[in-house]
């Protein structure tokens with residue numbers, strides 16, 4: 001899989017609409033966005049978060065100069081805790097926040113991280129390897145009804161009941177310990193669709209979302225917008241599926257609405273006072289050329305919020 005950062009120029013252009021000097025890359029990953037931001041603006045401080053220690057370790061080497069100069073500060077933490085984590089380093093407000101949600105191609109490519117059904121590895125899927133709860137715990141310990149529920153809710157998997165049943169049947173004889181075993185169980189539970197996506201795609205997505213509390217983190221960071229932004233600040237978020245995009249879209253709609261009153265209420269303190277505006281109503285999406293170079297970009301959507309000055 002390619003390690004090209006998705007919507008790189010569009011998202012960094014959006015972020016740097018702010019002329020402020022304190023920015024956050026909430027999802028460092030392979031450092032593509034961080035490198036682009038640092039190369040375009042020499043006068044800023046960039047705080048880069050990741051849950052994954054391996055990504056931070058790579059960045060310590062790659063960006064040694066910027067770190068030594070004090071232009072880049074790495075934070076091992078969840079962007080859901082952005083306010084507290086920034087406060088710990090003396091920052092109470094920022095001029096821009098970029099989120100490039102989800103899993104990185106580096107994580108998927110490393111079989112030993114257990115994100116991939118295409119390469120066998122331990123059933124893990126933790127972005128943060130210091131967290132005790134992994135895909136192994138979920139698959140081997142959760143009740144059948146809960147498995148069924150999350151496969152349906154976070155994977156939109158039509159055969160969730162059957163798959164959950166097969167998992168419980170198998171784990172009663174021995175634990176399900178690797179991604180190939182899980183993938184084979186799923187393959188055996190769903191009808192063949194030669195033209196469709198790999199049958200394990202949806203269930204793996206659901207497990208990953210739950211193990212890493214991905215949607216909770218997005219919800220939490222969205223609640224910090226706009227109060228964490230300075231006037232004129234920017235929030236730019238790239239999402240890869242509708243479960244991630246929906247809460248972003250809803251929150252930004254709320255923040256930019258002129259009136260949030262239910263029709264029955266006569267007066268509202270927020271009327272005609274939106275917190276900011278959207279750069280454009282429809283999300284920014286990758287060009288056909290970007291998609292052909294990087295298939296992961298296919299479903300990407302960038303939404304950008306500008307806080308009032």
Ligand SMILES: C[S@@+](CC[C@H](N)C(=O)[O-])C[C@H]1O[C@@H](n2cnc3c(N)ncnc32)[C@H](O)[C@@H]1O
Pocket residue numbers: 005006026027028029030031032033034049050051052055077078079080100101102103104105127214217
């Ligand atoms: C899509 S990748 C980012 C790629 C990056 N923008 C680049 O240019 O290489 C997402 C990264 O965010 C991290 N991540 C995901 N959820 C996170 C969270 N809630 N808090 C902090 N980091 C998170 C993942 O570990 C992964 O490394």
